[in-house]
Amino acid sequence: MTRYKALIAYDGTAFAGFQTQHHTRTIQGEIEKVLTRLNAHEPVIVQGSGRTDAGVHALAQVIHFDLSEDFDCERLRFALDTQTPADIAVTHVTSVSADWHARFAPHEKVYEYYLEHSKVRSPFHRLYRAHFRYALDLEKIRLALQLLSGTHDFTGFTASGSSVEDKIRTISQAELIVIDDENVKFVFRGNGFLYKQVRNMVGTLIKIGNDRMPVSQITKILESKNRKFAGPTAAPEGLILKEVIYLENQSSVKIQNE
Amino acid sequence: MTRYKALIAYDGTAFAGFQTQHHTRTIQGEIEKVLTRLNAHEPVIVQGSGRTDAGVHALAQVIHFDLSEDFDCERLRFALDTQTPADIAVTHVTSVSADWHARFAPHEKVYEYYLEHSKVRSPFHRLYRAHFRYALDLEKIRLALQLLSGTHDFTGFTASGSSVEDKIRTISQAELIVIDDENVKFVFRGNGFLYKQVRNMVGTLIKIGNDRMPVSQITKILESKNRKFAGPTAAPEGLILKEVIYLENQSSVKIQNE
Numbered sequence: 001m002t003r004y005k006a007l008i009a010y011d012g013t014a015f016a017g018f019q020t021q022h023h024t025r026t027i028q029g030e031i032e033k034v035l036t037r038l039n040a041h042e043p044v045i046v047q048g049s050g051r052t053d054a055g056v057h058a059l060a061q062v063i064h065f066d067l068s069e070d071f072d073c074e075r076l077r078f079a080l081d082t083q084t085p086a087d088i089a090v091t092h093v094t095s096v097s098a099d100w101h102a103r104f105a106p107h108e109k110v111y112e113y114y115l116e117h118s119k120v121r122s123p124f125h126r127l128y129r130a131h132f133r134y135a136l137d138l139e140k141i142r143l144a145l146q147l148l149s150g151t152h153d154f155t156g157f158t159a160s161g162s163s164v165e166d167k168i169r170t171i172s173q174a175e176l177i178v179i180d181d182e183n184v185k186f187v188f189r190g191n192g193f194l195y196k197q198v199r200n201m202v203g204t205l206i207k208i209g210n211d212r213m214p215v216s217q218i219t220k221i222l223e224s225k226n227r228k229f230a231g232p233t234a235a236p237e238g239l240i241l242k243e244v245i246y247l248e249n250q251s252s253v254k255i256q257n258e
Numbered sequence: 259m260t261r262y263k264a265l266i267a268y269d270g271t272a273f274a275g276f277q278t279q280h281h282t283r284t285i286q287g288e289i290e291k292v293l294t295r296l297n298a299h300e301p302v303i304v305q306g307s308g309r310t311d312a313g314v315h316a317l318a319q320v321i322h323f324d325l326s327e328d329f330d331c332e333r334l335r336f337a338l339d340t341q342t343p344a345d346i347a348v349t350h351v352t353s354v355s356a357d358w359h360a361r362f363a364p365h366e367k368v369y370e371y372y373l374e375h376s377k378v379r380s381p382f383h384r385l386y387r388a389h390f391r392y393a394l395d396l397e398k399i400r401l402a403l404q405l406l407s408g409t410h411d412f413t414g415f416t417a418s419g420s421s422v423e424d425k426i427r428t429i430s431q432a433e434l435i436v437i438d439d440e441n442v443k444f445v446f447r448g449n450g451f452l453y454k455q456v457r458n459m460v461g462t463l464i465k466i467g468n469d470r471m472p473v474s475q476i477t478k479i480l481e482s483k484n485r486k487f488a489g490p491t492a493a494p495e496g497l498i499l500k501e502v503i504y505l506e507n508q509s510s511v512k513i514q515n516e
Contacts, residue, residue, distance in 0.1 A: 009380065009381050009382070011381040086384050089380060120339060120348070120349050121347060122267065123344065123345045124267070124269055124315070126344050126345070128382060
């Protein structure tokens with residue numbers, strides 16, 4: 001039995017999210033279908049670094065899975081890439097030690113949130129960027145981002161009913177980048193993000209930028225841990241999981257030629 | 259009655275092409291539905307600068323139409339933009355003289371053809387760029403583009419059975435632009451393009467770049483006027499109508515504030 005690590009990109013538009021659920025089209029489900037065929041029809045379970053929600057994209061989600069047979073990594077990548085649907089791409093496959101785990105190996109994640117800030121919404125960006133046509137004060141958004149940066153209890157930014165107990169997370173990068181006259185992106189890097197945390201932060205930041213909440217609202221949400229003080233959950237299509245960065249002391253990873 | 263000129267952008271993916279046909283979803287059909295509502299349910303006909311095929315996109319297609327009532331152009335634009343589906347955007351509306359015609363007013367068109375030239379096809383480009391994973395000699399493509407430039411009878415590059423009689427057209431720009439390591443685009447500017455001409459030229463250029471046809475094949479196709487010598491029709495998703503440039507002496511156009 002060999003354990004493989006793979007990098008995958010997907011357009012989340014037509015998926016009910018990453019994780020397998022009955023009777024819905026999921027990224028995990030589509031990949032498991034192909035892997036099970038390649039594994040002589042013995043069921044294969046795909047484990048991701050984390051889930052992404054319906055409509056959310058990934059440029060480099062990381063997964064692992066076990067196969068009975070030893071495959072050449074590039075052949076396996078090609079088979080997976082070409083046999084999965086066109087909205088999933090498999091960009092890298094390597095073999096890893098049997099105890100390596102995409103979710104539990106220590107890592108940081110980088111999420112980006114793309115926002116088209118224009119009068120007319122582009123038909124070409126509509127599936128990959130959220131849209132906002134009203135005024136935005138980017139300086140206020142930048143001040144609010146500074147308040148989000150660092151180690152906080154993010155309870156107030158997660159969806160209620162989440163089962164995770166420890167809601168303290170560290171955000172090491174929280175940035176607003178102007179792409180051009182009509183497009184900006186938010187970049188968040190951290191050691192973990194709670195369910196809907198990024199979209200709830202962005203929904204709040206847009207309200208602050210539009211002057212419908214003060215910058216200090218961030219502190220209020222963090223301190224009160226009350227979701228009711230936060231803005232709405234921003235639309236899923238703007239969000240993309242950009243990178244999963246495994247920490248270097250993860251020496252058990254055998255990097256094979258990629 | 260007032261005649262309006264509009265600039266529209268559309269993602270051609272989910273359309274059977276620009277022109278209205280029974281029982282299919284077309285750009286013309288979707289816009290006419292909204293315009294007819296705005297015109298007190300009197301039918302409105304939309305006239306485009308030309309058609310685009312199923313799956314082909316437009317950044318700035320030009321249309322005209324007549325409405326019984328006088329509308330404020332920006333209000334009309336907003337109503338059209340927000341009432342048409344999200345894969346159509348209406349970016350500008352102006353009123354024009356009653357004899358102005360999107361198709362018959364002298365103009366040049368700029369088409370671009372996007373080609374992702376990479377090992378793995380990006381899920382995010384799959385609807386907007388064609389994909390080619392094999393070797394391409396860009397210098398050979400550039401030499402071939404020089405042979406396409408100028409005034410020629412393009413019969414050999416059009417779909418057989420086309421009803422247009424005069425197949426002489428002038429291409430004033432035929433260029434290959436490298437976007438990045440994995441993406442190139444072809445730019446064609448000309449006074450008119452025959453049915454499937456751009457896609458047939460690109461299909462031939464890719465064969466030449468891949469060394470499966472000599473550069474001189476272009477001359478052979480132009481001189482023989484025989485479609486059989488040309489390459490296959492390139493995929494529609496790579497093609498976008500970028501701009502329609504009306505000639506300046508078109509002084510009958512009343513440009514209203516845009």
